[in-house]
Amino acid sequence: MAADGDGRAHESLTPRQHEVMEQVCLGRTNDAIARHLEISLHTVKAHLQNAYRRLGVETRAAAAAVYCGHRRRGKPGGGEGGPSRST
Numbered sequence: 001m002a003a004d005g006d007g008r009a010h011e012s013l014t015p016r017q018h019e020v021m022e023q024v025c026l027g028r029t030n031d032a033i034a035r036h037l038e039i040s041l042h043t044v045k046a047h048l049q050n051a052y053r054r055l056g057v058e059t060r061a062a063a064a065a066v067y068c069g070h071r072r073r074g075k076p077g078g079g080e081g082g083p084s085r086s087t
Contacts, residue, residue: 009055010070017051020044024060025068 013021023033030048034041048060057063 010067012054013051013067014047017047017054020047021051021063021067024048024064 019037020033023036028036030041030044034044037044048063051067052058052060052063055063055066057066
């Protein structure tokens with residue numbers, strides 16, 4: 001399934017893959033994600049690889065761009081209209 005921007009790839013993630021990707025959006029390392037979710041590092045990596053496949057991407061950066069960008073657009077107050085502009 002390719003990441004086509006309409007949200008379907010994002011919605012195909014399992015609940016645990018969503019949890020892992022939320023941690024990626026927070027900038028956490030795999031090791032920190034494993035500790036936070038109380039799972040093994042190997043399990044984090046497996047969830048990430050499966051999430052990448054479902055999102056139609058090959059890298060963590062691409063997955064973060066697709067997932068975190070969709071999350072910001074999909075939630076009220078998420079990522080738009082904030083103090084991110086430089087003057």
